[in-house]
Amino acid sequence: MYYIGMDLGGSSIKAGLVTDNGSIVFKKKKMTRVSEGSIIVMNDMAMLVEEMLEESELDGREIRGLGVGIPGAAREDGFVYFATNIFWTNVQLGKELSQMTDKSVHVANDATMAAVAEHTLGITKDAANSVFVTLGTGLGGGVILNHQVYSGSHGIGTEIGHMVVGHNADYDCTCGNNGCWETFASGTAMKNHAHRLLEQGEKSILTSAIEDENGVISTNLLFEGAREGDDVCLTVVNRMTRYLAVGIANLINIFDPEVIALGGGISASSDFFMNDLKAMVAERIYVKTMNVTRIEASKLGNDAGIIGAAMYAKSREG
Ligand SMILES: [Zn+2]
Known part of the structure; x- marks a missing residue:
């Protein structure tokens, strides 16, 4: 039996045929035609399914289900409340795509799918309880409790990036609140912080470096x-690390997980801040004599979204 995993992003729709145990046997992608609207994008998704089946010469009856990771909030039945960076609100993704493909469709937030991939193949594999934190442009997460995805009563829980951890004087969160975790610990947070320091006249090697990049500060440049x-750069990285520790300590206090996995683009630089992060977390957890939650960087690559979505479909198909 096979499952189809799809990762719907702002620039591309990635899809793969995935075996029972999480191996990708075929994959394909298309550009996300965001400006054409949700119906066209869903049509492209259905086309991807059709093309993959044709090109892989796999019998469609061998596909048990289709999982889709979306950059937004979705209900269990595939109703998408919103997905900001692709400009979707109230889209019946599950229902429409199921009709177009004649497959059962299971939709969840992309960070949840990454958590499932990590739990299938990565460092949270043997852990009953774990939290996956994606640290990239924004900050997202997925929670596994008793080896199952936990996403709340309505599928909209575990939006860990929007837990409020302070007052942010630099900018409000895209969700409309102020002080969300991702406004302190994310690539966007780091860039905004760096811009403010430079505007205040701080001397930095960034000044000439960003001129070469047409004024763009990348997180790589900061690291x-x-x-x-x-x-x-050190001030920016240290504040990000401190707030990352604040949020992780909150997660440990709430869930008492065996492992917290760090994924996303910034986790590639975690060797630089991991020791500081662990020390700052240890200072902040509630039961200080029980500093036992492992914090580790994910080693899964770019296909985690596809694998996670497929394995999510598998868990929902039973
Ligand atoms: Zn927010």
Whole structure:
């Protein structure tokens, strides 16, 4: 038996045929035609399914279900409340795609799918309880409790990036609140913080570096600068690390997980801040004598979204 995993992102729709145990046997992607609207995008998704079956010469009856990770909030039945960066609100993704493909469709947030992939093949594999934190442009997460995805009573829980951890003087969150975790610990947070420090006239190697990049500060540039001992870059990385620790300590206090896995683009630089992070978490957890939750960087690559979505479909098909 096979499952189809799809990762719907702002720039591309990635899809794969995945075996029972999480191996991808065929994959294909299409550009996300965001400006054409949700119906066209869903049509493209259905086309991807059809093309993959044709090109892989797999019998469609061998496909048991289709999982889709979306960059937003969705209900268990596949109703998408919103997906901000693809401009969707109230889209019947599950129902429409199921009709178009004649397969059962299971939809969840992309960070939840990444958590499922990690639990199938990665560092949270043997853990009954774990939290996956995606640290990229924004901050998302997925929670596994008793080896099952936990997403609340309506499928909209575990939006860990929007737990409020302070007052952010730099900017409001895209959700409309102020002080969400992702406004302190994410690539966007780091860039905004760096811009403010530079505007205040702080001297930094960033000033000439960003001129070469047409004014764009990348998180890679910030980590490179921090490794070279640049004060502004170090201030930015240290504040991000401190707030990452605040949120992780909250998650440990709430869930008492065996492992917290860090994924997303910034986790690739976690060797630089992991020791500081662990020390800052240890200072902040409630039961300080029980500093036992492992914090580790994910080693899964770009296909985690596809694998996770397929394995989510498998768990829902039973
Ligand atoms: Zn928010």
